[in-house]
Amino acid sequence: MAFDIVIVGGGPAGLTAAIRLRQENPELSVCLLEKGSEVGAHIVSGAVLEPTTLAELFPDWKERGAPLDTPVSDEKLLFLTEKSALPVPALHLLMPQMDNRGNYVISLGAFCRWLGEQAEALGVEIYPGFAGADLFMEGGKVCGVITGDMGVNRKGEEKPDYMPGMILRAKQTILAEGARGSLSKKAMAAFDLRKDADPQTFGLGIKEVWEIPAEKHRPGFVQHSFGWPLDTQTYGGAFLYHFGKNLVSYGFITALDYRNPWLSPFEEMQRTKQHPAFREHFEGGRRIIYGARAISEGGVQSLPHPVFPGGVLTGDCAGFLNMPKIKGIHTSMKSGIIAAEAVVDAIQNGQSEATSYMERLKNSWLWKELHAARNIRPAFSHWGMLGGALYSGIDSMIFRGKAPWTLRHRHADNETLLPAEQAPKINYPKADGKLTFNRAESVFLSNLSHDEDQPVHLQVQDMATWKATNLARFAAPESRYCPAGVYETSETEELVINAQNCVHCKSCDIKDPTQNINWCTPEGSSGPNYPSGM
Numbered sequence: 001m002a003f004d005i006v007i008v009g010g011g012p013a014g015l016t017a018a019i020r021l022r023q024e025n026p027e028l029s030v031c032l033l034e035k036g037s038e039v040g041a042h043i044v045s046g047a048v049l050e051p052t053t054l055a056e057l058f059p060d061w062k063e064r065g066a067p068l069d070t071p072v073s074d075e076k077l078l079f080l081t082e083k084s085a086l087p088v089p090a091l092h093l094l095m096p097q098m099d100n101r102g103n104y105v106i107s108l109g110a111f112c113r114w115l116g117e118q119a120e121a122l123g124v125e126i127y128p129g130f131a132g133a134d135l136f137m138e139g140g141k142v143c144g145v146i147t148g149d150m151g152v153n154r155k156g157e158e159k160p161d162y163m164p165g166m167i168l169r170a171k172q173t174i175l176a177e178g179a180r181g182s183l184s185k186k187a188m189a190a191f192d193l194r195k196d197a198d199p200q201t202f203g204l205g206i207k208e209v210w211e212i213p214a215e216k217h218r219p220g221f222v223q224h225s226f227g228w229p230l231d232t233q234t235y236g237g238a239f240l241y242h243f244g245k246n247l248v249s250y251g252f253i254t255a256l257d258y259r260n261p262w263l264s265p266f267e268e269m270q271r272t273k274q275h276p277a278f279r280e281h282f283e284g285g286r287r288i289i290y291g292a293r294a295i296s297e298g299g300v301q302s303l304p305h306p307v308f309p310g311g312v313l314t315g316d317c318a319g320f321l322n323m324p325k326i327k328g329i330h331t332s333m334k335s336g337i338i339a340a341e342a343v344v345d346a347i348q349n350g351q352s353e354a355t356s357y358m359e360r361l362k363n364s365w366l367w368k369e370l371h372a373a374r375n376i377r378p379a380f381s382h383w384g385m386l387g388g389a390l391y392s393g394i395d396s397m398i399f400r401g402k403a404p405w406t407l408r409h410r411h412a413d414n415e416t417l418l419p420a421e422q423a424p425k426i427n428y429p430k431a432d433g434k435l436t437f438n439r440a441e442s443v444f445l446s447n448l449s450h451d452e453d454q455p456v457h458l459q460v461q462d463m464a465t466w467k468a469t470n471l472a473r474f475a476a477p478e479s480r481y482c483p484a485g486v487y488e489t490s491e492t493e494e495l496v497i498n499a500q501n502c503v504h505c506k507s508c509d510i511k512d513p514t515q516n517i518n519w520c521t522p523e524g525s526s527g528p529n530y531p532s533g534m
């Protein structure tokens with residue numbers, strides 16, 4: 001099949017790019033692939049939306065019925081100790097990036113479904129349930145993508161319902177796969193796009209949605225925390241947003257450059273709910289959805305060159321997220337708009353590379369915003385939690401993001417673990433089944449579908465390396481960082497992979513110490529089926 005443009009990924013970046021392409025030139029044929037069973041099925045986010053880019057895309061978004069129903073009404077940033085919570089005073093002055101006035105708490109899944117409808121109304125062809133499994137290369141150039149085979153058994157043999165992958169040819173391919181995209185990783189390696197960039201650094205966001213009693217619901221209330229339970233060298237914290245009809249979105253982000261291999265992001269997330277500042281929000285409620293996803297935290301200094309022969313990178317797969325704001329929706333959407341305009345330009349001028357993308361990015365508010373935010377995340381890696389918090393106050397209030405230096409990211413996340421014997425073990429409390437839960441009960445709420453009789457999509461290249469490094473040196477850290485309990489160590493010290501539980505967060509691809517685990521796309525439609533509240 002041949003199109004002018006193929007987009008891989010139906011998140012905010014890909015859908016926005018699709019819409020802008022057709023707004024710019026309704027003659028262009030645009031196809032969008034989404035590996036989830038429908039648009040929104042694999043989407044995980046907080047999500048507080050800054051509506052700036054949406055207003056650029058559709059100035060009449062209100063009349064079009066965009067699902068932005070809960071304006072932010074009140075917000076708090078708390079520094080937690082084990083028993084107490086200190087609110088950061090004069091928040092908007094000290095940390096202007098945390099100012100959420102004018103923003104909305106949304107379900108990003110519902111928002112993406114709405115964007116999908118807008119795209120289809122403009123003539124974009126959306127194919128949910130189809131994963132982009134490989135880049136289609138010809139003459140050193142990306143000429144489209146190849147979708148995954150369907151109907152292959154665990155041994156790699158064809159089943160009766162076998163359907164080979166399709167080649168979708170395109171003049172330009174827009175990769176919009178979100179953090180640690182599998183095709184984006186291939187494109188970055190094939191064209192050496194990261195050669196001038198700092199290592200990308202990621203966080204793992206784990207999230208639950210709760211339904212709580214109406215009398216306790218405070219629509220638009222936003223709370224963030226830092227400090228306890230993480231140690232002072234680990235970056236991260238919790239968020240809690242009241243939205244929709246008696247819903248609360250609660251989650252915890254743990255930076256994946258953490259050092260202690262005994263740390264479990266899932267357990268950190270569970271135990272934070274027991275803190276008095278969070279606990280009260282869940283009392284009398286019930287947990288209805290669970291999910292997890294990596295985010296790209298590195299900022300502007302970790303961005304790869306986003307243009308390659310035949311295509312571009314947009315959104316979180318490049319790393320357009322503003323970490324101090326904990327926001328990547330409006331930035332991903334903006335990169336989608338800019339990418340679309342550059343791609344239209346390239347096609348109209350018969351160019352194979354959308355060379356104007358970089359220049360357009362550099363002239364945009366997106367670049368200014370990311371540039372101003374660039375030193376805050378690395379400050380926490382350099383000076384720990386308190387030093388980082390102090391630096392971020394100084395950077396925001398005195399330098400206003402214009403400090404004449406740029407702090408670098410020195411390590412990739414897979415390089416930071418200490419040997420297990422040099423790190424303190426962490427005793428996590430047992431789940432109580434009411435407020436806190438174990439992984440198996442949690443993954444049940446991700447509504448997974450995954451045919452077990454298909455090739456394992458978590459490819460461990462070399463089991464001997466796993467034994468010598470992961471098991472012997474780091475005490476099998478994947479059994480703790482995987483939020484879905486996919487990895488277990490058997491009694492005979494073999495690695496067991498429960499691939500059917502994978503929620504596609506991509507943390508194993510990022511954090512595995514020797515980069516021995518490669519996350520590949522499973523059959524289309526596999527994975528979570530998050531409902532609209534997510």
Ligand SMILES: Cc1cc2nc3c(=O)[nH]c(=O)nc-3n(C[C@H](O)[C@H](O)[C@H](O)COP(=O)(O)OP(=O)(O)OC[C@H]3O[C@@H](n4cnc5c(N)ncnc54)[C@H](O)[C@@H]3O)c2cc1C
Nearest residue numbers: 009011012013035045046048132178205315316327328329
């Ligand atoms: C827990 C958490 C909380 C967050 N909170 C906020 C917040 O409050 N505000 C905010 O602005 N941002 C927040 N973010 C960040 C925000 O969600 C992301 O920055 C944003 O969703 C990135 O958009 P994207 O389109 O680049 O990628 P994604 O949203 O990740 O979408 C990528 C899509 O591509 C699909 N895909 C991937 N690979 C393939 C493939 N090979 N073939 C086919 N389909 C593919 C995926 O299934 C997915 O649907 C949060 C993120 C997390 C994880």
Ligand code: SF4
Nearest residue numbers: 482502503505506508
């Ligand atoms: S197997 Fe990997 S990608 Fe899947 S849920 Fe676990 S850590 Fe995430």
